[in-house]
Amino acid sequence: MTRGLGRVFSGFKRLVTLSVMWSMKHPMYSVPLRSPSVRSMAVLPLPFGKPKDLSLPNATWGPEMMQLYEHYNSLCKVEVEAEGGQKKVPWKRIPGYNRLLKYATGGVYLSKMIQSKARLFTRNIREPGAAFEYALFINSEEEKCVGIWQVGHLLEGPPGHVHGGAIATIIDTVTGCLASLSGAVMTANLNINYRSPIQLGNTVVVESIVDKREGRKKFISCKVTSPDGTKLHTEATALFLSIDINQLLLGR
Numbered sequence: 001m002t003r004g005l006g007r008v009f010s011g012f013k014r015l016v017t018l019s020v021m022w023s024m025k026h027p028m029y030s031v032p033l034r035s036p037s038v039r040s041m042a043v044l045p046l047p048f049g050k051p052k053d054l055s056l057p058n059a060t061w062g063p064e065m066m067q068l069y070e071h072y073n074s075l076c077k078v079e080v081e082a083e084g085g086q087k088k089v090p091w092k093r094i095p096g097y098n099r100l101l102k103y104a105t106g107g108v109y110l111s112k113m114i115q116s117k118a119r120l121f122t123r124n125i126r127e128p129g130a131a132f133e134y135a136l137f138i139n140s141e142e143e144k145c146v147g148i149w150q151v152g153h154l155l156e157g158p159p160g161h162v163h164g165g166a167i168a169t170i171i172d173t174v175t176g177c178l179a180s181l182s183g184a185v186m187t188a189n190l191n192i193n194y195r196s197p198i199q200l201g202n203t204v205v206v207e208s209i210v211d212k213r214e215g216r217k218k219f220i221s222c223k224v225t226s227p228d229g230t231k232l233h234t235e236a237t238a239l240f241l242s243i244d245i246n247q248l249l250l251g252r
C-alpha cells in the first residue's frame with residue numbers, strides 16, 4: 001500500500017512541486033518557469049486543497065501586531081503615480097503558507113511519505129501564537145520588505161527572551177523575501193549583530209532594503225526594531241545569490 005502510494009506520489013512529485021510554486025505566486029518563485037513541460041504542468045489541478053493563508057490576523061495577535069498589520073495593509077491600497085501617468089500600488093502583502101513545496105526531492109534520509117508532510121520552517125508549529133506569527137509586506141518600487149513578527153513562547157533562548165537562531169530565521173525570511181523578488185535565490189552569507197534582546201511575546205518590525213547588486217549577487221541590509229522604531233534589537237547584512245530553481249529541486 002505504502003509502496004503503491006509512493007509510486008503515485010513520485011509520478012505527481014514534479015508536477016505538484018512546480019504547480020504549487022506557480023499557484024502560490026510567492027516572490028521567491030515569481031519568475032516564469034520556461035520549459036514547455038513545466039508550463040503545461042502548471043495548469044493542471046492540484047491534488048490537494050487551496051492552501052490557507054496564515055499571514056492574516058488571528059486571535060493570538062496582540063494590539064501592536066494588529067496596529068502594524070493595519071498600517072501596512074492600508075499601504076497596500078495606496079496608489080502612486082508611475083511612469084506614463086499610470087497608477088501603481090507599490091506595497092503588497094505576501095500571503096503566508098505552511099509550505100511552498102508539497103513534494104520536494106528531499107535528501108537521502110527523507111522518505112516520500114515524510115516529504116509529503118514538509119512544512120516551511122517558520123510554519124512548523126501548528127498552535128497559533130506559539131512560535132512565529134508574521135506577515136510580510138513588499139514594496140517592489142523601493143525594493144523594500146517589511147516583516148511584522150510576534151514571537152511566541154516556544155522560541156525561548158535566554159530566559160524569557162527569543163533565541164538568536166530564531167532571530168536569524170526571521171531576518172533570513174524577510175531579507176530572502178526581498179532578494180527573491182526577481183527570482184529564486186539562496187542565502188550565501190548572513191551577518192548578524194544582536195544589539196538588545198527581544199522579549200518573548202513581543203512584536204518587532206523587520207525592515208530590509210537592497211544595498212547593492214553585482215551580477216547574481218544581491219546585498220541586503222536589515223534592522224529589527226520595536227514597533228515604534230525606538231529600540232534597535234538586531235542589525236544584519238545578507239548576501240543572496242540567484243540560482244536556477246530547477247537545479248535546486250532536482251538536486252543537481
Ligand SMILES: CCCCCCCC(=O)SCCNC(=O)CCNC(=O)[C@H](O)C(C)(C)COP(=O)(O)OP(=O)(O)OC[C@H]1O[C@@H](n2cnc3c(N)ncnc32)[C@H](O)[C@@H]1OP(=O)(O)O
Binds near residue numbers: 177186239243
Ligand atoms: C520567503 C522565504 C524566504 C526564505 C529564504 C530562506 C533562504 C535560505 O535560508 S537558503 C538556505 C541557506 N543557504 C544555503 O543552504 C546555501 C548553500 N550554499 C549554496 O548553495 C551555494 O554556495 C550558493 C548557491 C550560495 C553559491 O554557489 P554558486 O552558485 O556555485 O556560486 P559560486 O560560484 O560559489 O559563487 C558566486 C559568487 O558569489 C560569491 N560567494 C559565494 N558564496 C559566498 C559567501 N558565502 N560569501 C561571500 N561571497 C560568496 C563567490 O565568491 C563568487 O563571487 P565572484 O563571482 O565575485 O567570484
